[in-house]
Amino acid sequence: MAEHTAPSTSPGPSSTRAPARRRVAPLLAPGLLWISVAYVVPGLLVVVYSFLTPKLGGGVVWEATLDSWDQIVAKGRRSTAGWGTVGAAVLRGAAAAAAVSVPAVAAARYLGRRISASLALAALLGALVAVNHLAAEYNNYTAVFARSVVWSALATIICIGLALPLAVFISSRRSPVTKNALLIAVMIPFWTSMLVRTYAIRFLFANTGPLNNLLETLGLDRIVFLNTRFAVILGLVYTALPFMILPLYAAAERVDRAQMEAARDLGARPPQVFADVFLPMVKPGLIVGGVMVFVLSVSQYLVPTLLGGGKTNMIANLLELQFGEAFNWPLGAAIAALFSVVTLVSLYATVGRRDQEQFL
């Protein structure tokens, strides 16, 4: 690997010639070994397991087979999957692209920008919708994958929408005391156990919970919210939102106010200042936060379990099922391996190598 690509921004290795000659193994080995035993070795084992035969009651029989991969990719295909499905997927994708392109193009026109980016966005969304439809119709496994990805993408978009005003709000406070207080108020949920936060949502929205009692007292209808897809997406947003706000705030804090003032003085309207000056400057924070929210959401176990109630499974539920009740460890291993590859590839694709050095 190219160890010389370490950016010169860090005062680390390149500028410490004297201590560099000292031995590194005693410092590095214990921690590296520990992490390798707990992460690298089990990770490789999962890949091996995915090619073995399931054993009744859990575990594997050491006989090589491609059954698990076959099951994910080919078998279990729904009978409805055919040319009709492809046609429906294309139609849906086109409809979604058209629906998105109208407001996107209008927004670009309003901001005096080229419309090519808006059209690309619409095309991307259309493609996503089409692929999602195909995956959902193909078989149960691809359906779960597609569902997890789409819900997490939705949660990410909602998180961006909620975090942007908050980041602007906190970073534009003048008094450091207010800023601190507002920041701590974001960090408390950040530090609170994921289980407690998910349970708080479940308790509030339960069929006989406080919200429904309030509605009843007010003479309104009760709502059935738990065990719906809306509950899962709300839960994803609720648990992941601090992970979006904090990096975005860090980026907003660095935005040069003078540039925004200048843009305003030169006659830019507020939306224009936002889109042309503010947004490009906070883009790195947006990317880091977005990736974190997505990765966190797509592998969520507690939220779909406690709020989705099993009907609306995500990848983590599928994995737990295979390693638990279903006792098909090789199939679970294959799903885990595929899922890791998808996550890591999308992570590296979004966060470039240079960003990654700073991201990690």
Place this chain on the structure above:
Amino acid sequence: MSRRRRGARAPKLAIGSASALVYAFFYVPVAVLVLFSFNSARTGGRWAGFTTDWYSALADNDRLLTATWNSLFIAIISTAIAVVLGTMLSLALDRRVFRGRIAAQQVVYLPVIAPEIVTGVALLAFFSLTLGHLNDMLGRGAQDAIRMGRPTIIIAHVAFCTAFVALVVRASLRTLDPSLEEAAQDLGANGWTTFWRVTLPSIMPGVLGGALLAFTLSLDNFVITFFVSGPGATTLPIEVFGQLRRTISPEVNAISTLIFGASTLLLTGALGIQSAVSKRRSRPDGDRGPSSAAAVRPDIGHRNPDAGASQKSYPSNPQLIGGGKP
């Protein structure tokens, strides 16, 4: 002029009210949970009167008490090991040049990026395989076999805690001008003395922040622990999860309130300690960065997309915000 002013006020109002809504979104569910932990009704979300019965019931709940003790034990041991290993790793990655540094770095940060659920099932496969062989080797039968429990949980927790400690301490190391250490060595200090007298005192806020993060992560971890804990040793999150899946009982509200209170206390306590440490070692040039709140999560700043810029100036504070728990 006046038109422009009015134009600027409307977005401000919108931003302010949107922010208020987001804060309400964060806190209303938790506040309702806390409130109803004092509700005397056994079931349902209807207020029936104030009581602290559910809290006193917790004291008699042996399973919960055992699980809490297990959690604390595991968190303390894991944090102690992880702080040492993680600090060593960060020193190796940031103060040494060696072959395969980037590869080592990828491995070290694997726990940060790997989906927890995959880690959980991978460790389950790994431990059941190794423990199976171990039991065969020792000739242990079904009765006295070594099973998953505290040791396996600690092995897993140390691994991810180490990665996060390394991340946090590395952020501190990056703000420490290496020429300080070089100066100490030029003046005759050996590597060990330099570390104790120069490096460690300077990165202490980072080490403390890392320790706190490790402790919280270990205490809160659910998914990985779920797969590597045996019937003999559950932790608090696992026990609470089991209880709230079985029934909705006000006891669960009470224990959740306590967990929430404990993590809030832990956070504010840590903020106090950290700002005290930072103040003691910083000259009167004032507050380190925008907030001491930020300093408690130095890891985040470190992942800050813009971190490169701030890292060039040593006195500045990179310990901002920007990342998080897995």
